[in-house]
Amino acid sequence: MVAFEVPEIDYTRYTNRQLAAVPLAVLAVALLIIAGWYAATGVPVNPGLEFTGGAEIRVAVDAPDGQARERIQQAFDPAPETIRGVPSDNTYILTFQTEEVGVSALEEQARAAGFEVQSSYTVSPSFGSRTQLLALGGVAFAFLGMSALVFLMFRTFVPSVAVVISAFSDIVIPVALMNVLDIELTLGTVAALLMIIGYSVDSDILLNNHILRRSGEFYESTHRAMRTGVTMTLTSLAAMTVMTIVATLFGIQLLAAIGTVLVFGLSADLMNTYMLNLSLLRWYKYEGVAN
Known part of the structure; x- marks a missing residue:
């Protein structure tokens, strides 16, 4: 020892x-x-997100990192506030600080772009x-x-x-x-x-x-x-x-x-x-x- x-x-x-x-x-x-x-x-x-309110979505994107981030930016309206990649796989954590679009609409946009939605949750601003x-x-x-x-x-x-x-x-x-x-x-x-x-x-x-x-x-x-x-x-x-x-x-x-x-x-x-x-x-x- x-x-x-x-x-x-x-x-x-x-x-x-x-x-x-x-x-x-x-x-x-x-x-x-x-x-x-x-x-x-x-x-x-x-x-x-817990303090400001908004939505978070975890998606899997089958593409190299740079291309994946570009596809993510183009896939969502509004664009995500932050995009954090997970080093171990092709997964990205996206945060949205907006009340205009619900989390279900964001999930639909992700699937329409060919992304796999792994999880999502939302927090109200109040x-x-x-x-x-x-x-x-x-x-x-x-x-x-x-x-x-x-x-x-x-x-x-x-x-x-x-x-x-x-x-x-x-x-x-x-x-x-x-x-x-x-x-x-x-x-x-x-x-x-x-x-x-x-x-x-x-x-x-x-x-x-x-x-x-x-x-x-x-x-x-x-x-x-x-x-x-x-x-x-x-x-x-x-x-x-x-x-x-x-x-x-x-x-x-x-x-x-x-x-x-x-x-x-x-x-x-x-x-x-x-x-x-x-x-x-x-x-x-x-x-x-x-x-």
């Missing part, structure tokens, strides 16, 4: 500003991407709007509840804020990358963001507890926390990476999107926990308490 040992990092080589600079710079870039996206589109991240409100409200409630619980646990400002800022950055960075990679906000990706909050709180509270509440010198406590926290996060990261690759190869778009968001979130969590959170805790331990 292969043994994994978390290396002991010499944090004394870096000042608190140096440790915090990289995570804060990445967070600033992520916020700029989201702000720019909002200015250009009116939304911070593109909502998926239902999608309510679903979006509930989903985003759930994320906000989870984040606020987590923040309140952290403040109740530590009862001191700096350690509590360190956890909250790290968790906030863990969410913002994947959302910005969703815009860059054209991943839509769906119920699946909302669930991934909720999972990221949980992962972030686990690793941050673990670090805070070892440093603030357990015996031992600061760097010794840090390494003890990292042995557990880094192993836990890397294990989850490896599992999500494999899931994302397999889901992409087999055209399971929902799992691929969830896995991608989790990979970005877990990677951000490693950076924020052991650079940003740690720098704030070290300042609090050696300078904040002393003053």
Whole structure:
């Protein structure tokens, strides 16, 4: 069996500003991407079919990819908003965000063009709007509840804020990358963001507890926390990476999107926990308490 040992990092080589600079710079870039996206589109991240309403059809087209996409564009009126190919076969997932044509009419157009309709479903705009409100409200409630619980646990400002800022950055960075990679906000990706909050709180509270509440010198406590926290996060990261690759190869778009968001979130969590959170805790331990 292969043994994994978390290396002991010499944090004394870096000042608190140096440790915090990289995570804060990445967070600033992520916020700029989201702000720019909002200015250009009116939304911070593109909502998926579950939130906007519309129809989705999965069709099989017996033609090379380029020719198949051209035939799909010509076959439908109105043309599909998005066309996503499934790498494992000649299947394409088409989305339509219109109320003018029903899903049955779209199926007829597909069959008339010689396509095999494998599945279809539709979501009304009003239902999608309510679903979006509930989903985003759930994320906000989870984040606020987590923040309140952290403040109740530590009862001191700096350690509590360190956890909250790290968790906030863990969410913002994947959302910005969703815009860059054209991943839509769906119920699946909302669930991934909720999972990221949980992962972030686990690793941050673990670090805070070892440093603030357990015996031992600061760097010794840090390494003890990292042995557990880094192993836990890397294990989850490896599992999500494999899931994302397999889901992409087999055209399971929902799992691929969830896995991608989790990979970005877990990677951000490693950076924020052991650079940003740690720098704030070290300042609090050696300078904040002393003053």
